[in-house]
Amino acid sequence: MENQKNGYIPLYRSVKKQPWAKDVYLRTLWENILLDAARQPFVANFKGHTWRLETGQLVTTSADLGLALCNRNGEPTSRHAVERMLTVFEKEGMISVHAERRKGTLITVLNYSEYAEKIPDLPAHNSAHNSAHNEASAGAASEVHPAHKTEHKAAHHEQEGNNNNKNLSSSRNSDESRNDATEKFLSRHPEAADGVYSPSGKLWGDADDFKAAQWLFARIALLDPSTPEPSWADWSNTVRLMRQQDNRSHHEICDLFKWANKHHFWAANILSPTSLRKQWQKLTAQRKQEGAAPTPIKSESWNTREAWQEFI
Template sequence: MENQKNGYIPLYRSVKKQPWAKDVYLRTLWENILLDAARQPFVANFKGHTWRLETGQLVTTSADLGLALCDRNGEPTSRHAVERMLTVFEKEGMISVHAERRKGTLITVLNYSEYAEKIPDLPAHNSAHKPEHNEASAGAASEVHPAHKPEHKAAHHEQEGNNNNKKTTSENSNESSDKPPKNLPVVRPGAAVQSPKGDKWGNADDLTAAEWMFKKVQIISPTAQEPTWSSWSNDIRLMRNALAVSHQEICEVFKWANADHFWQTNVMSPAKLREKWDTLKAQMNQPGRSTRTAAPAKPEVWNTREAWQEFI
């Protein structure tokens, strides 16, 4: 019953005959794509951008897809590995992929309507209806028999409530708490995300940095609750202005703290990073300080592909 409440999709046994299906990561990724694809057209907000999704489409990132593919230790799959897996599906003619840097990746499930929507033609659908049609319906040709309704509803609306593109993919434009309502004017020009009142906001780079930080937090604490993006972006914006630092430097200090055995559980948000900034900077410069990784050298321009690719 719980599965029916959340919606479901058909998954045919023939998938086991595919050569790639023995790879549990490929199989799980394919199932996740089918579960997250839009059941019907709708407008989604993702990373501060509007996406008009058609049936069978979803917008996400390789990194987000990787967060849903973890090993036994909770370690997510890298975005590079996810991109290689998506290439396998493309070669198989299962999907098409269109990526827009810093905006998201649009995935289209090819032949989605034939795969998931022609339920009345499926033998399973017909057999499910037979017991409810055994009684004669003379005199009620234009009316659905009461006994038929539960079977009919479950078969035809199997994905109802399923494809709102939850937090690892697209947000339904009517569900986002961080985006202002349509009738609210943009309070801050250049804001990629803002609170409903417009008192907390950040630009596209602030939002990107905030999302990157949260992915690092999830590695340390997989059950961490998704933050309010307008609040995190606002903290990063204020930090930049108050400390006169770049996004690159902010991320380097956070990366160092995230790799330090003490600070990784004590600095898990931009606000806490700002609070401990001076201490962290001082300890970063101490020779022999034990961390899992060393911070890379700061490039001259932070937002070039070469400088930023490690953080996205």
């Protein structure tokens, strides 16, 4: 009964026949898109911008979609992983995606009525309806059960109205609050890499911090291809802290990690920017003791892209 309060969408068994449906993340993302898409034309306020959504559309961000796709440890899926999954759906002809920087991503479910609208006169539906309610006649199968009436009404009014609609769900209000916090964070840190930050703004990094974090992960993945993709906001944030608080350059961060990544002992122990930062003094001392000199910085400027970009 609780589910009926927020509307519904049909989910046909044929979805299991799709090759991509075996991927639990793809299947969950697809279900979330169908559940969040507007059932009727709807005016949404997202990231301070007005969006006039048509039936089958939703406005969101890849980062927000990733927050609803967590592993068993509660860690969300990265923005980049979500974007790769959306590309799968685009290639399958299921959606179209239009992204506007710092405004949001408009997702349109193509042929929405075929995916999410119930067709009561289909034989398969009538058979299932009869079986579920133990009704004998074909005429009874076309009638709407009282519980269905409540569900149907809730579904049709779920995304109707405008910005002042008092029936907006608490989850939408929560999303709007989170978006307001994100906008405030971006106004304070415009240098933050696009999408590489936590909703609260506590974890973030700039484009170069993110690039360094990606490079570190690529080195780890060479040793163990099964290594799961990390939280880029977390990793970029640690790189930023090493740079800003510990006074390390991107070149120095990557260079020391490169040495550790090839070391017979440290390769299995330095598997994140956090462990690199924690063991920095030990790594530096041991590298010096073993006679391994740091890679020279070619650029005169200490912490610019020229000082490390060629290195990675």
